[in-house]
Amino acid sequence: MSAAAAGSAAADPRYADGCAWIEGELLPIAEARIPILDTGFTRSDCTYDVVAVWDGAFFRLDDHLDRFERSCRLGRFNPPLARDGVRAALFDCVRTSGLAQAYVEMIVTRGVPEAGERDPRRFRNRFYAFAIPYVWIARPEQQAEGIALVVARDTQRIDPAAVDPTVKNFHWGDLVRGLFEAYERAAHSVVLLNAAGEVTEGPGFNLFAICDGVLWTPAAGVLEGITRRTVLELAERRGIPTRISMFGVERLQAADELFITSTAGGVMPVTRLDGNTLGDGRPGPLTRTLRQAYWDAHRDPAWITPVR
C-alpha cells in the first residue's frame, strides 16, 4: 500500500482510470482481478455497497458503511476487515486514484472454498474495493432532457422471499433482462413489477412518483437506497409530504412527475413512460427542487467526509 501511504497529491497516472484494493494490495483498475473460483462469482454469493466521492469528499460514508455492515450481518458474511479497515481501504483507493468524483465500491464475498468443502459457513470470506470515475445512470445532459423509462412486460423483479433486495446484491439477471427490453423499446431504462403487479425498482435505482404534491416510493421489494433516503429526508425538511407504500403501474401513469435515484447519478428526472410523454415533457418543478437540494447537500458538513 505504498502508493496510498505516500498520500501524494499528484496522482500516479497508472491509476487514473481507477484503483482497486485486492487482498491488501492497491492495483490499477485494469489489472484488478478476483479468483475465478471465488463463490462471489460462481454463486454470486457476496454483498456490496457503493458510496460516491464528489468534489473530493465522500457523501454519507457512515450511512453506506452502516448499510454494508447490515448486509454482511444479514447475509452471514464475516469480512476479513473491520469497519476501520474497510474505511481505510476506500480512502486508499480514492486517494491513489486521484479522482475528485468517484464511484467507490466495497465487496465482501464468501470466498474460495477449500477443495471439496461445500459448507459456506466454513469459507474464508474475502474483501475487495475499488474507486473508478463517477458513474452516471443518466449523464447530466440526458438528465436535462429527462429519461425515457419503460415498465417491463417480460420480466418480474426477483421476489424478496427468494433474495432479500435490502441486502445489496449482484443478482441482476432480471434487471439486465429488463434493460434489454428497455433498449429494444427505445427507452433508456426499465422499472420492474413484482408478482402482484406492484412497482419495485430498476437496474441500480429506486423510483419516485409525485402525485398531487405527494412524493411516493415503493415500500418493499427494493434496495433501501441511501439516495432514496436522502430524497425522503430533504423532502420532509421542505414540508413535501411523502408516502412509502406499494402501488401499481397506474400510479406511475397518473403521476405529475417521476424521477429515479441512485448513488450513480443522484436525482434523475423521467419524462417518458412506456413511450408516453409526462406533462409538458420536461423535468417537473418538484423534481428539479429535489435534484438541486440533493447536490446542495454535498456541501453539508454533516454528510460529507473529505478524502484528504
Next chain:
Amino acid sequence: MSAAAAGSAAADPRYADGCAWIEGELLPIAEARIPILDTGFTRSDCTYDVVAVWDGAFFRLDDHLDRFERSCRLGRFNPPLARDGVRAALFDCVRTSGLAQAYVEMIVTRGVPEAGERDPRRFRNRFYAFAIPYVWIARPEQQAEGIALVVARDTQRIDPAAVDPTVKNFHWGDLVRGLFEAYERAAHSVVLLNAAGEVTEGPGFNLFAICDGVLWTPAAGVLEGITRRTVLELAERRGIPTRISMFGVERLQAADELFITSTAGGVMPVTRLDGNTLGDGRPGPLTRTLRQAYWDAHRDPAWITPVR
C-alpha cells in the same frame, strides 16, 4: 497453450489442482482470475455449463455444449469462441491438468463495459473455462448412507418470471440461504419450493421421487439437468414409468425413495427428509438400479468422448 499442445501424458504438477483457460492462456487454477469489473461478477450477468470427465472421457459433451449454446442464445450472449473453440479450450484444460476425473466448467460473461457504457448489447463478451478435480455434492461414502435433505422453510426458489433457471446461472442467493438453513437443521442439503408451494430444485441438483414405482421429477422452475435427462432416459429404457410434473411437498413425504442428480456426483440417494427417515433408512432399490445404470453409462461409446 504450449502445455496443451505438447499433449504430454505426464501432467505438469503445477496444474494438479486444476487448469483454467483465461483469454487464451492456460493457468494453474490458483492463479486463474477474472477482472473485478467483469459484469459476469458485478451483475452476475453470465451463463455457464459443467461437464464431467470420468476415467479420462467427457460424459455427454455434445449435450452440454448444446445446452451451453442454448443458454448463450436465450441470455443473448455472443461468446468470443465458436463451438469448436469452446470444445478445444475444455480439452486443453483437462489435458493440461492431467485429471482423469474432472469437473469442467465453461462460462461466458457479458464482459467489462467501456467506461460510461451501460448498454449490455454493446459489451464485448468474455469466455472462461477450467477443469478441477471431480466435485461430489455427496461423496460415495456419504451416498452409501444417503443424504439428509430438508425442505426450505425460510427461502423460496427464484421465480422463472424473474430469472430463467433453464439458462444455467450463478444466481444462487436463494440456494445459499437454503444451504445455511440445511446446515442449521443438521442436514446435508436443501430443496426449495416455488411461490405456489411446489417442489423445484436444490443447490446444484435436480430432485426425483419414486412413488409406487413411478419416477417423478419437477417439470418447470428448474435447470433441465443433463444428469436428470440421463436418468429419465435410463429409466425409460428399463420400462420404469416417469412423470415430469409439478408436485407439492406431500409427494416427497409419501415417496418410497428420493434421490438427487447432478453432474457433481451423479445419482445420489436421499434417506432422510426434514429429519424423518425414509423407508428402512437405506438407499432404495430403484435408486440403486438407476445409480448403477448411470455409472455403467460412462462406458457407453455413444455418450463418451475420450480426452486423448
